[in-house]
Amino acid sequence: MLITKAIKLRLYSSQEKQYQINQIREICLWLYNFLGKERIKAWKENKTIITYSQQQNILPQLKETYPDLKLVHSQTLQDVVRRLDYSWKKFYVEVRKEKVGLPRRKWLEKYESFSYTQNPAFQLKRSQLWLSKLGWMNIRKHREPIGEIKTCSLLVKNQKYYAVFSCEIEAQPKIEVSSIPKERQIGIDVGIGKDNFFALSNREKQTNPQFYRTAEKELGELQRKVSNKEKGSQRREKAKLELSKKHEKVSNQRKDFVFKAVKKLRDNYDLLAVEKLRTRKIMERNQEQNPWYSAKSLHDASLSFFLLALSHRVEETGGRLVKVNPAYTSQRCSNCQQLASRKLELSDRVFVCAWCQRQEDRDINAAKNILYQAQITELGTNFVNQGKIW
Ligand SMILES: [Zn+2]
Incomplete structure (x- = not known):
């Protein structure tokens, strides 16, 4: 079975290239909103559905009317249509069931990336990346992309530039459940309270990292700084960038923490059991209106990221x-x-x-x-009669 893995590498480019990258981004954004408007119009006027292929087919014609589009590789343009189609497909399905708003236009701030979807449009040689329409650029290869590189996206975040490769790798064959020894089986109770990250059936516990507390405080302060500044002012933009940078840092720390925890678990265990429902609840709670810098929301976001990363890692390695x-x-x-x-109270x-x-x-x-539940459903036994008293 093939699985997709993404790897993000820092890109170093000249000012001129950075200018070009942002120009491509702006053209992509323009196309996204232009085609979006057409869909809105068609929908509002007579509930007409416009498809991906319809919009893709008019690209050559659009290039003639708007020559700027020629500065962008055709794969990249098609990918813009695909992204737009993705949000509209969801809308077309949901609108039948309930009242939902039309997909909105996007702003450059949120339109962070564009993609090359097939290999000849990009090449990777040692620590250099070549992209059609942009040429060669230096990348910092702290990790090697593995497997077959399928797509390459350029990402601009907080004034830093990245290349994101999506690679396809072959998953390891699944381990036969009955051959997994008892000591390589573990039950994981993910923490509902904001202090515990998870508890294991072997009595080990993982508490939330200390940086949550500091992050909560610092992010809260930066958030207030933004709200205190006048809308549209330069100072507010500056404060927003500062907040966004801090948030990126916290998110990196969190990823680091989660990846380490996941790796340790996967190295030590082949059968890992979690609760079905609680996982979903955390994901849902994550959508709730917690301020995005509160310790609780940091905790929830980390937990849902943990569960996601864990399932990916386990799938990849055959556990x-x-x-x-x-x-x-x-x-x-x-x-x-x-x-x-x-029932036990939370206290x-x-x-x-x-x-x-x-x-x-x-x-x-x-x-x-x-763990006991998992052993019963997967193996039909929990191995030992755990000291029953009758
Ligand atoms: Zn008992």
Whole structure:
């Protein structure tokens, strides 16, 4: 099975090239909004649906009317149509079910990248990247792209330039579940409270990194700085850039932290079990109106990123990620499997079993139950009779 992996490398280019890159970006944005307007018009007037191929077919004609488009590679232009089509396809489907707004026009700030979608339009040689319409540029290759490079995108973020390669690699064959030894199986209870990141069935715990606290404070201050400045003023733009840079830094720290945690888990375990529903809840909670710099939202964003990265990594390396039914994972005793008569409150940190008197950290108890569930569904057994008392 093939999987896609993205790798992002810093790009160093002359001022002139930077100018050209941004010019291409602006032309792409113009095309995006131009074709978007056509779709809006067709929809508003008589609910007509315009397709990808219709818009792609008028590109040669548009190039004649708007010669600036010739400064952009044809693959890149087609990719613009594809991006627009992607947001509209969603709209066409959703509008039938509920009232949704028309896809909006985009602004340069949010239109950060453009893409080359087939190999002859880009070439990678040692630490140099060649792009059609732009020529050779230096890149910092701190990592080597692996597998087959399918597409190359240029990304401009916070006044820095990047090349993002999407590579296709062959996934390792799946490990046979029955051959996974007990010590390479683990249950993971992801943290709902904002202090715990996750707890494992082997009693290990991962707390949230310290930088969350600092980030919450600093991002909050920068956010206030932006709101205090007059709209449209230079000072406000400056403050916005500062905030955006800080946010990028925090996001990099978070990625770093998550990748390390994922790597460690995958190195040590082949069967990893998580709860099905809670995963979804976190993703949903992530959409809620938390200020995007609060420790809680940082925590939630990290958790959903963690779960995503974990499933990618496991898939890539042939391991098993089992998602179990979350019913009773926190209410059951992981020692004797009896259910507690009442649900635990979020403030109850310790699970005390009324049947076997076992006391266990609440999250670790849940992690053990999650693993137990996975063993039952995947293997039909939990290996050992975990010290049942009857
Ligand atoms: Zn018990």
